[in-house]
Amino acid sequence: MLYAFFYWSLGITSAKQPHFFAQLLLEAAQGFVLTHIMRGTISETKLLQKNLNNQIVGVAILLMAFSIIYSISNILIELGLHIESPSVAEYTFGNKVIRAAFGCFMWLTIWSLIYFTYHYIIRSRQEEVDKVRLQALVKELELKTIKAHINPHFIFNALNSIRALVDENPERARTAITELSNILRSSMTSDKVETVTLEKELNIVKDYLALEQIRFEERLQVQFHIDEDTLDQPVPPMMLQTLVENAIKHGISKTVAGGHIEIISDFKDNHHELIIRNTGHLNGSANEVGFGIGSTKNRLNLLYGSNASFEIKDISTTEVQAKVILPVQI
Amino acid sequence: MSRKAIIIDDERLARTELRKLLQEFPEIEIVDEAANVDEGIDKIDLHHPDLIFLDIQMPGKTGFDLLQEIDRAPHVIFTTAYDEFALKAFEVNALDYLLKPVEPRRLADAIHKFSEVIQKETTGTGEFINRDKLNDNDQVFVKDGERCWFVKLNEIRLFESVGNYAKVFFGPNKPLILKSLNALEERLDEKVFFRANRKHIINLRMIDKIESYFNGGLLVELKGGDKIEVSRRQTVKFKEMMSL
Numbered sequence: 029m030l031y032a033f034f035y036w037s038l039g040i041t042s043a044k045q046p047h048f049f050a051q052l053l054l055e056a057a058q059g060f061v062l063t064h065i066m067r068g069t070i071s072e073t074k075l076l077q078k079n080l081n082n083q084i085v086g087v088a089i090l091l092m093a094f095s096i097i098y099s100i101s102n103i104l105i106e107l108g109l110h111i112e113s114p115s116v117a118e119y120t121f122g123n124k125v126i127r128a129a130f131g132c133f134m135w136l137t138i139w140s141l142i143y144f145t146y147h148y149i150i151r152s153r154q155e156e157v158d159k160v161r162l163q164a165l166v167k168e169l170e171l172k173t174i175k176a177h178i179n180p181h182f183i184f185n186a187l188n189s190i191r192a193l194v195d196e197n198p199e200r201a202r203t204a205i206t207e208l209s210n211i212l213r214s215s216m217t218s219d220k221v222e223t224v225t226l227e228k229e230l231n232i233v234k235d236y237l238a239l240e241q242i243r244f245e246e247r248l249q250v251q252f253h254i255d256e257d258t259l260d261q262p263v264p265p266m267m268l269q270t271l272v273e274n275a276i277k278h279g280i281s282k283t284v285a286g287g288h289i290e291i292i293s294d295f296k297d298n299h300h301e302l303i304i305r306n307t308g309h310l311n312g313s314a315n316e317v318g319f320g321i322g323s324t325k326n327r328l329n330l331l332y333g334s335n336a337s338f339e340i341k342d343i344s345t346t347e348v349q350a351k352v353i354l355p356v357q358i
Numbered sequence: 359m360s361r362k363a364i365i366i367d368d369e370r371l372a373r374t375e376l377r378k379l380l381q382e383f384p385e386i387e388i389v390d391e392a393a394n395v396d397e398g399i400d401k402i403d404l405h406h407p408d409l410i411f412l413d414i415q416m417p418g419k420t421g422f423d424l425l426q427e428i429d430r431a432p433h434v435i436f437t438t439a440y441d442e443f444a445l446k447a448f449e450v451n452a453l454d455y456l457l458k459p460v461e462p463r464r465l466a467d468a469i470h471k472f473s474e475v476i477q478k479e480t481t482g483t484g485e486f487i488n489r490d491k492l493n494d495n496d497q498v499f500v501k502d503g504e505r506c507w508f509v510k511l512n513e514i515r516l517f518e519s520v521g522n523y524a525k526v527f528f529g530p531n532k533p534l535i536l537k538s539l540n541a542l543e544e545r546l547d548e549k550v551f552f553r554a555n556r557k558h559i560i561n562l563r564m565i566d567k568i569e570s571y572f573n574g575g576l577l578v579e580l581k582g583g584d585k586i587e588v589s590r591r592q593t594v595k596f597k598e599m600m601s602l
Contacts, residue, residue, distance in 0.1 A: 180439070180440040181415070181439050181440045181441075183440075184439035184440050184457070184458055184459065185369070185372075185439040185458065187458075187459050188369075188371070188372055188375060188439065188458040188459040188460075189369065189371045189372070189375075191375055191459050192371035192372070192374050192375040192378070193371065195378070196371075196374065242371065243369050243371065244369075245370060281415075281417055282417050282418070283417055283418070284394050284417050284418045286417075
């Protein structure tokens with residue numbers, strides 16, 4: 029159909045030619061048929077899926093071939109139907125073919141460029157959409173695994189210790205079972221809410237540390253320095269818990285004599301500061317800690333943007349400190 | 359007759375729990391406990407147990423580290439709460455492991471298996487005869503990257519030195535252990551393991567062919583196809599040993 033339009037606009041200028049409309053009709057019809065055959069050829073040979081160089085070569089060949097086919101058929105039909113323009117009747121057959129082919133080639137090239145550009149735009153848009161969808165899916169799964177965060181090593185060790193306590197200290201065994209059940213429940217529901225109060229989070233941390241103290245006994249010393257006014261501040265669920273677990277996993281459980289862990293929460297410079305200080309050192313376990321640190325930073329970023337921050341570093345040869353800074357909610 | 363065992367685990371409650379379960383098995387006598395690898399090695403040297411219950415995740419050095427530091431590995435039943443890597447390694451190599459909390463039934467199976475194996479190995483009195491040298495039935499623990507094995511000495515056909523390490527040839531495997539050939543030579547029975555040249559110790563029982571070689575030396579072909587030169591000096595010793 030584009031053909032008709034182009035020829036029409038061109039034809040206006042040379043309307044004095046006899047057989048004009050017949051020619052126009054013929055050319056439009058031919059153009060229509062030709063472009064459909066071309067489209068067919070392109071999808072048959074899967075030209076669009078070959079690499080760029082092959083595509084260009086392929087298209088060029090296609091265009092030339094079709095131009096020649098077009099011009100030959102055009103001239104023959106015109107001759108046959110006696111609708112040839114008088115101005116061109118004098119040229120030899122070969123000459124006529126080349127002229128017509130050249131003209132056709134130009135139009136076909138333009139048409140092809142439009143066709144291909146259109147397809148590329150559609151395809152890259154689709155790819156963008158797919159990419160974004162894939163990224164969203166990956167993030168979702170990541171978040172699920174971080175939050176639905178049940179540490180099997182800890183669970184089974186805790187159960188083993190509790191079983192031993194049943195005879196040795198039945199009361200302690202009972203409270204330990206309650207503590208474990210609190211932790212499991214909190215692990216399972218942590219992905220339902222955006223934030224919890226510091227008080228709630230601390231309860232879980234206390235239960236967790238109580239259980240770890242059963243295992244480590246005197247090898248784990250725990251201290252809390254919590255400003256009471258910070259207790260109702262919102263914090264991301266299981267974030268403090270993860271950091272405390274890391275402190276135990278990479279710090280205290282790695283030293284034969286054990287160590288201590290201090291948890292501090294207070295207001296500082298209009299921010300809410302959470303600090304975990306523990307025996308241990310960073311350098312060796314940089315890789316394993318990576319996952320927890322990365323996800324902590326991500327969560328803080330998602331929730332608070334640049335208003336929150338997280339850092340972890342050695343503050344002496346035997347101590348590590350992790351600091352979370354959160355905005356204050358009134 | 360009872361076998362001596364030691365429990366090695368950094369958690370006191372875990373050790374208590376295992377002791378409690380083992381009361382059901384009078385053939386196993388717990389002679390001692392250890393809370394970390396170094397203590398463990400001391401106790402093993404002191405008591406020479408037939409069996410150890412070994413926790414893998416311990417602070418400082420792990421259970422695997424302990425096994426690599428001792429020469430002769432007693433029978434080992436590993437214990438672990440959850441260790442993905444170890445479980446895979448164990449299943450592949452049929453090493454025995456128990457998951458904590460330990461199920462009495464699984465413990466019974468493991469002890470039963472141990473009893474059968476050790477029955478076949480020891481002499482009538484059930485005592486080790488020669489403490490200093492390792493004998494054929496002794497096993498060594500070998501770990502190479504993610505794979506680990508207990509190998510009986512009589513399965514090893516060749517030791518080859520590679521820098522500070524020794525390559526251990528057994529079956530289709532050639533893992534490395536952190537021991538020098540000289541150190542090995544001291545612990546191995548020289549009637550079975552012969553120092554062929556500076557780089558090789560061969561198991562004399564695994565020789566397939568012997569040929570004369572350059573300079574008064576010998577070329578020995580072992581089962582499995584490895585060809586080892588015996589140096590001239592060692593050839594003299596070799597001929598003395600093997601002659602009637």
